[in-house]
Amino acid sequence: MTILLIIGIIIAAFIGVPLFLILGSATILGYFLAGEQLAGLFIEVYKIATTPIFMAIPLFIFAGYTMAESKTPQRLVDLSRALIGWLPGGIAVVALITCAFFTAFTGASGVTIIAMGGLLYPILLKEKYSEDFTLGILTTTGSLGLLFPPSLPLILYAVIAGNAYSSINGDPGVTVDKLFLAALLPGIILVVALSIYSIFIGNKIKVNKTPFNWGRLWTALKEAKYELPLPVIVIVGIYGGFFTASEAAAVSAIYVLIVEFFIYRDISIKKDLVRVIKESSVLAGGLMVIIGMAMAFTNYLVEREVPFMLVNIMKAHITSQTTFLMVLNVLLIVICMIDNFSAILVVVPLIIPVANEFGVNPLHLGVIFLINLEIGFLTPPIGLNVFISSYRFKKNFIEIFKATLPFYIILVICLLLITYIPWLTLCLQK
Amino acid sequence: MLSKSRDLLLRLERKLFVFEEWALVAGLVIMIVAGTMQVVLRNFFNTGVEWADILVRSLVLWVGFLGASLATRKAKHINIEIVSKIITNPTLAKIRLRTVLAISLALTITLLKIAIDYTIIEAGNNMYAFLRIPTWMVFIIVPISLFLIALRLLIELLLGEPIEKEVLSNNEVIPQ
Numbered sequence: 001m002t003i004l005l006i007i008g009i010i011i012a013a014f015i016g017v018p019l020f021l022i023l024g025s026a027t028i029l030g031y032f033l034a035g036e037q038l039a040g041l042f043i044e045v046y047k048i049a050t051t052p053i054f055m056a057i058p059l060f061i062f063a064g065y066t067m068a069e070s071k072t073p074q075r076l077v078d079l080s081r082a083l084i085g086w087l088p089g090g091i092a093v094v095a096l097i098t099c100a101f102f103t104a105f106t107g108a109s110g111v112t113i114i115a116m117g118g119l120l121y122p123i124l125l126k127e128k129y130s131e132d133f134t135l136g137i138l139t140t141t142g143s144l145g146l147l148f149p150p151s152l153p154l155i156l157y158a159v160i161a162g163n164a165y166s167s168i169n170g171d172p173g174v175t176v177d178k179l180f181l182a183a184l185l186p187g188i189i190l191v192v193a194l195s196i197y198s199i200f201i202g203n204k205i206k207v208n209k210t211p212f213n214w215g216r217l218w219t220a221l222k223e224a225k226y227e228l229p230l231p232v233i234v235i236v237g238i239y240g241g242f243f244t245a246s247e248a249a250a251v252s253a254i255y256v257l258i259v260e261f262f263i264y265r266d267i268s269i270k271k272d273l274v275r276v277i278k279e280s281s282v283l284a285g286g287l288m289v290i291i292g293m294a295m296a297f298t299n300y301l302v303e304r305e306v307p308f309m310l311v312n313i314m315k316a317h318i319t320s321q322t323t324f325l326m327v328l329n330v331l332l333i334v335i336c337m338i339d340n341f342s343a344i345l346v347v348v349p350l351i352i353p354v355a356n357e358f359g360v361n362p363l364h365l366g367v368i369f370l371i372n373l374e375i376g377f378l379t380p381p382i383g384l385n386v387f388i389s390s391y392r393f394k395k396n397f398i399e400i401f402k403a404t405l406p407f408y409i410i411l412v413i414c415l416l417l418i419t420y421i422p423w424l425t426l427c428l429q430k
Numbered sequence: 431m432l433s434k435s436r437d438l439l440l441r442l443e444r445k446l447f448v449f450e451e452w453a454l455v456a457g458l459v460i461m462i463v464a465g466t467m468q469v470v471l472r473n474f475f476n477t478g479v480e481w482a483d484i485l486v487r488s489l490v491l492w493v494g495f496l497g498a499s500l501a502t503r504k505a506k507h508i509n510i511e512i513v514s515k516i517i518t519n520p521t522l523a524k525i526r527l528r529t530v531l532a533i534s535l536a537l538t539i540t541l542l543k544i545a546i547d548y549t550i551i552e553a554g555n556n557m558y559a560f561l562r563i564p565t566w567m568v569f570i571i572v573p574i575s576l577f578l579i580a581l582r583l584l585i586e587l588l589l590g591e592p593i594e595k596e597v598l599s600n601n602e603v604i605p606q
Contacts, residue, residue: 042544
């Protein structure tokens with residue numbers, strides 16, 4: 001009977017029952033079998049209202065959506081075009097950088113491909129990039145930027161991992177600000193590697209270049225002058241000790257609200273505010289319920305000592321850290337294909353005890369995990385970016401994946417570098 | 431008979447939706463303002479409002495669950511989409527959708543029942559979240575949202591489609 005129910009839940013998940021219900025019912029089943037009080041499920045859900053960092057999720061998503069709805073994408077593209085558009089392949093680098101910025105704020109929820117894709121697609125084609133290259137780069141950039149502050153998956157990872165480490169040895173090991181710092185250089189490496197490839201292609205096919213022009217740069221700078229300080233405010237605020245990472249979300253939200261609704265006035269407070277709040281809350285709410293249920297499910301697994309069993313199984317088959325990291329990467333890409341946020345919530349607490357046993361640094365593990373997420377988004381058959389792109393650009397998803405392949409390979413090479421050279425993640429830590 | 435009760439449910443949903451929308455907007459705006467206020471008070475005036483942090487955190491639960499019930503309205507809950515992407519036959523697609531809705535409805539009602547039990551337990555605990563607000567009043571949004579989700583799933587099961595259909599936004603069309 002139990003087996004049947006478990007199979008039933010798995011089938012329900014695959015035919016499309018919302019994940020929060022899947023995680024909720026799995027937890028209820030677990031509690032029921034263990035003879036525990038079912039209401040215990042909601043003790044975990046209530047933690048949403050007692051854990052400070054969760055306020056970052058609805059507020060950063062709101063800030064990201066507001067910018068996506070206003071003319072921020074246009075201003076950012078204009079500015080980076082004036083700045084680096086003169087390079088061979090410069091416009092592709094523009095796409096990489098502006099999309100990374102957007103993904104950092106909206107957490108690879110598809111908003112980047114939807115908001116930036118429509119803008120950059122015609123520009124790239126006009127500059128003589130092939131359609132394959134254009135589709136490939138825009139699909140890839142949909143998750144590029146997960147390593148930069150204030151990326152939501154990164155924040156979420158830090159919270160969940162911090163909890164897991166605390167329960168092992170009393171020290172969280174991972175905090176949001178430490179992980180931001182650890183992920184910075186790897187994030188830059190990914191952007192640089194993809195840029196080098198884009199410049200190389202740009203050179204080969206002799207794409208059109210935008211000539212450099214001081215006047216143009218100055219105009220673009222003036223246009224974007226209210227948006228540019230935002231990342232600086234967030235970073236200086238957090239590392240200068242003025243506010244916490246969760247408060248940074250409130251500051252960003254109010255800043256964006258004032259800038260977009262009152263200064264630029266691209267969107268109107270009367271017509272658009274309620275709509276933007278509703279749309280961003282639908283995404284944030286969809287996430288929050290999954291987070292609540294996943295915390296309950298994880299709690300159940302930990303109570304049943306599942307992580308401990310995993311440690312024993314892994315230790316019986318794997319002896320060295322090098323092999324462990326390799327197995328981990330393969331495993332993670334597969335897991336991350338399914339759903340990024342649930343991957344973090346359910347899988348992280350399970351792998352952390354194992355990684356700890358193999359002596360992997362908590363921050364290093366976090367960065368490896370996040371890069372796997374980026375790649376998972378691109379992996380067929382269920383990588384989210386591939387779907388969003390095929391919907392957005394009205395192309396078959398096999399076509400999209402073929403176009404993405406070169407970028408995919410580059411990301412995998414970067415992943416291996418960052419996995420086996422821990423220094424890249426740890427050099428900025430004090 | 432069926433269409434009559436369906437219309438009745440739809441009217442009820444509409445009425446509740448208006449309240450929900452305003453609660454959501456108010457909740458998020460208060461979160462933004464109160465959150466920023468704490469930063470300003472601390473950095474410039476070296477003070478802070480003790481209960482404001484807890485108010486903001488409580489609102490996260492409210493905004494989150496209200497957002498989740500709106501997500502049901504638009505059929506935008508996060509799920510694994512592989513099967514729905516593979517199925518192209520319209521009859522099969524319809525069967526899949528109704529099956530998913532029926533299972534979801536049953537699971538939501540189960541969760542709702544447990545959430546009500548938990549609210550009653552909390553109410554008996556006499557604990558305060560902040561000021562004179564007891565914890566069960568913060569938590570009450572969970573059963574409320576689960577009720578709204580169940581109501582919407584029922585309507586969608588009767589309609590065979592989302593209540594609010596996806597409207598493409600203005601910048602959706604790609605210039606060729």
